Amino acid sequence: MSDRVSISAILQRRRGQIQAEWMEQLATASSSKSGHVAREELRRQADDFLKVFNEALDSGRVTDISGAEWAEVRHFLEELSRQRVLAGFAADETAAFIFSLKKPLFEALKQEALGDPQRFAEDAWSATVLLDQLGLYTVKSSQRAREEVINRQQQELLELSTPVVKLWDGILALPMIGTLDSARTQIVMESLLQKIVDTESQIAILDITGVPTVDTLVAQHLLKTVTALRLMGAECIISGVRPQIAQTIVHLGVDLQGVITKASLADALALAMKRIGVSVTRE
Amino acid sequence: MDRIPILRMGEFLLVTLQVDMHDQLALRLQDDLTHMIQAKSAKGVLIDISALEMVDSFMGRMIGDISGMARILDARTVLVGMQPAVAITLVELGLSLPGVDTALNVERGVQLLKRALA
Amino acid sequence: MATVCSAGELPIKSQQDIVLGRQAVRRMAQQQGFSLVDQTKLVTAASELARNALTYGGGGELKWEMLVDGAKRGVRLVFEDHGPGIADIEQAMTDGWTSGHGLGLGLTGARRLVNEFELQSTVGVGTRVTIARWK
Numbered sequence: 450m451s452d453r454v455s456i457s458a459i460l461q462r463r464r465g466q467i468q469a470e471w472m473e474q475l476a477t478a479s480s481s482k483s484g485h486v487a488r489e490e491l492r493r494q495a496d497d498f499l500k501v502f503n504e505a506l507d508s509g510r511v512t513d514i515s516g517a518e519w520a521e522v523r524h525f526l527e528e529l530s531r532q533r534v535l536a537g538f539a540a541d542e543t544a545a546f547i548f549s550l551k552k553p554l555f556e557a558l559k560q561e562a563l564g565d566p567q568r569f570a571e572d573a574w575s576a577t578v579l580l581d582q583l584g585l586y587t588v589k590s591s592q593r594a595r596e597e598v599i600n601r602q603q604q605e606l607l608e609l610s611t612p613v614v615k616l617w618d619g620i621l622a623l624p625m626i627g628t629l630d631s632a633r634t635q636i637v638m639e640s641l642l643q644k645i646v647d648t649e650s651q652i653a654i655l656d657i658t659g660v661p662t663v664d665t666l667v668a669q670h671l672l673k674t675v676t677a678l679r680l681m682g683a684e685c686i687i688s689g690v691r692p693q694i695a696q697t698i699v700h701l702g703v704d705l706q707g708v709i710t711k712a713s714l715a716d717a718l719a720l721a722m723k724r725i726g727v728s729v730t731r732e
Numbered sequence: 733m734d735r736i737p738i739l740r741m742g743e744f745l746l747v748t749l750q751v752d753m754h755d756q757l758a759l760r761l762q763d764d765l766t767h768m769i770q771a772k773s774a775k776g777v778l779i780d781i782s783a784l785e786m787v788d789s790f791m792g793r794m795i796g797d798i799s800g801m802a803r804i805l806d807a808r809t810v811l812v813g814m815q816p817a818v819a820i821t822l823v824e825l826g827l828s829l830p831g832v833d834t835a836l837n838v839e840r841g842v843q844l845l846k847r848a849l850a
Numbered sequence: 851m852a853t854v855c856s857a858g859e860l861p862i863k864s865q866q867d868i869v870l871g872r873q874a875v876r877r878m879a880q881q882q883g884f885s886l887v888d889q890t891k892l893v894t895a896a897s898e899l900a901r902n903a904l905t906y907g908g909g910g911e912l913k914w915e916m917l918v919d920g921a922k923r924g925v926r927l928v929f930e931d932h933g934p935g936i937a938d939i940e941q942a943m944t945d946g947w948t949s950g951h952g953l954g955l956g957l958t959g960a961r962r963l964v965n966e967f968e969l970q971s972t973v974g975v976g977t978r979v980t981i982a983r984w985k
Contacts, residue, residue: 515851590920597921635820639887642816649836676828677819682812682835752872754865786872786890788897789959817890825894825959 456558456576457506463557464499470553471495475546486536494529494546501525511575514582523586530590534598540591547584551577607636613644620721621650622714626659634670638677645683652721653678656714658689668703675708684724686710688717736761738768744776744845745769745807746838750783758794765798769805776845777802780838782813792827799832808848809833810841852919862929863909868900871912875927878916882923884985891963892925892983898956899929899979907931907977917982924984926966932976939971 460467475491486494501521508518526547533543554576562569611633614622623641627633641653655674660667675685688711698705711717722729736757739746745768747761765777779795781787787795799809810833814822822829833848835841860871875896879889896912903910910931917924936942942957957979961967966982 593920635887638820638823639816642819645836646816651836651840673823677816677823680811680819680822680829680834681814681816682837682840752869754868756865785876786893786897788894788901789956790897790901817887820887821890821894821963824891824962826962827959 456511456554456572456579457503459557459561459572460499460503460506460554463561464503467550467553467557468495468499470556471550474549474552486533498522498525498529498546511579514579514586522583526583526587527590527594530587531594531597534591534594538591540588540595543591544584544587547580547587551580554580604636607633608640611637611640613641615644615648615650616654616718617722617725617727619649619651619725620654620718621645621648621652622654622656622718624656624659624714627661629657629660629667629670631670634673638674641674642677642681645678645681650683651725652684652686654686654688654714654717654721656689656717657687657694658691658714660689663694663697665701665703668698668701672703672706675706686717686721688712688714735764738764740772740774741778741842743772743774744778744842745772745774746778746780748780748783753791753794758790762794762798762801766801766805769802769807774807775849777807777809778838778841778845779809779811780813781811781818782815782837784818785815787814787818787822789825789827792822792825792829795832796829808845810835810844812836812838812841852917852924855916855918857913857915860912860914861909862900862903862912862931865904868897868904871900872897874914875925878914878925879983882916882925882985884925884983888983888985892927892981895960895963895981895983896927896929898960899927899981902956902979903929903931903933903977907933909933910976919984922984924965924982926980926982928978928980930976930978935973935975935977936969936971937973939969 472492472495475495476488505514505519505522510516510518513519514523529546530540530543555573558572558576559569562572610626611623614624616622621641621644623637625637629637644650645653655671657663657671663671671687675687678685686709687705690710690712695710709720711720734751734757736747736749736751739748745765747765751757753761768774769777777798779798781795784791795811799811802809811829812835814834833844835844860874861867862871872893876889876893879892884892900912903912908931910929910933913928913930915926917926944958957969960979960981964981964983966980968980969977970979971977
């Protein structure tokens with residue numbers, strides 16, 4: 450097809466020229482707003498991109514970037530997006546990497562068209578369609594990369610907000626603050642159970658003073674934690690049970706399966722110490 | 733075929749599960765264990781699963797069966813050393829192994845048995 | 851859209867096959883970067899379904915795929931047997947059906963451990979269970 454021969458061959462013939470002009474465009478775009486990319490790295494990225502871009506063009510499919518021929522290019526853009534997100538660039542700023550290639554490429558196409566407007570129009574259209582798709586793909590990749598970062602940060606926040614505290618040799622406490630959903634419960638269980646193994650503790654006190662509501666779902670999550678603890682040979686005491694919660698639990702018909710509940714963390718600690726055979730005397 | 737070794741620890745028996753079990757091995761273990769409980773008049777059985785990275789419903793049932801058989805022979809069973817990932821998975825799977833005592837490790841398991849028999 | 855990075859097939863014709871299958875699934879989950887808990891969940895689900903295929907289905911195959919969907923990585927497993935099939939799928943999926951034994955517990959249990967679960971079965975032809983877990 451004439452498209453394929455045109456763009457790919459032109460790119461190869463005028464590689465140096467296109468790359469130089471593109472670098473000009475990129476240099477101005479890349480250190481303006483939020484982030485900054487070193488010139489040398491930019492040159493390397495432009496070089497790498499043009500290489501995989503050319504290979505993909507050679508394959509023949511130039512109208513649709515979702516095929517296997519464009520896998521390398523897509524992968525490159527995903528990596529680029531990831532790096533740029535971490536460097537603080539916004540999605541559109543990263544996409545500028547692709548869009549700024551338009552002018553240099555069109556310039557080359559115009560020169561190669563040798564005064565034939567029909568040919569130039571066809572080539573330019575193909576190039577536009579292609580670069581637009583790649584640009585949009587870059588925007589999408591950037592957005593996804595940003596989501597990844599946010600998810601990771603949320604995860605870390607979750608972990609920070611459920612600290613496992615060693616109250617005594619053999620007694621751990623977990624003050625639960627905020628809503629208890631399944632994601633939170635997973636994290637709670639994982640860190641608590643691991644801590645039990647690491648400290649060889651016998652008793653875990655789950656303090657729910659900071660949990661606003663206890664409904665069937667929350668009760669289920671609590672019970673899961675209790676069951677997992679029991680399977681590992683640790684005992685569980687739930688503290689911070691307010692009168693309203695006691696009513697809710699009974700009304701919901703939740704079976705606490707013999708888990709001991711205490712109104713305050715202090716009471717729970719006293720019981721735990723008795724259980725492991727520790728007594729404290731006041732002088 | 734292989735057998736799972738059963739060690740004697742005083743008046744208790746210790747079984748360490750390390751390999752991926754299959755039907756025959758499980759049945760053979762139950763057979764060996766019940767015979768040994770009787771032969772040594774064992775009062776307690778410790779099942780150490782600290783080396784198991786996975787416990788599915790088949791294994792869960794096998795452990796439950798061993799516990800049941802031991803009880804009928806007047807011996808108490810303690811399951812020790814469950815890994816956190818396994819515990820979380822079992823709970824999600826819906827298996828809570830009721831009727832089986834648990835302990836963090838063999839040492840604690842022995843303490844538990846001694847207290848129970850005192 | 852999810853792309854398949856690699857795929858393969860393993861037989862489920864013996865107890866040894868189940869062991870090998872579990873090990874293979876563990877490796878796949880590790881390769882895709884699953885957390886230890888998520889690895890364990892997938893391996894356990896696979897163990898349940900492989901045992902079902904062998905015990906109730908008379909043996910079959912495990913077809914596996916390692917997938918990528920944007921930033922997400924996943925593993926898809928298809929357990930297929932040519933056994934009697936399940937007449938009443940809904941009943942099979944109810945926990946209490948076999949009261950803690952066999953097919954029922956394996957299916958419902960496995961379902962809870964994965965992100966995607968699909969069951970197809972025809973009496974006299976066989977059963978196919980497809981599960982997938984994503985990071």
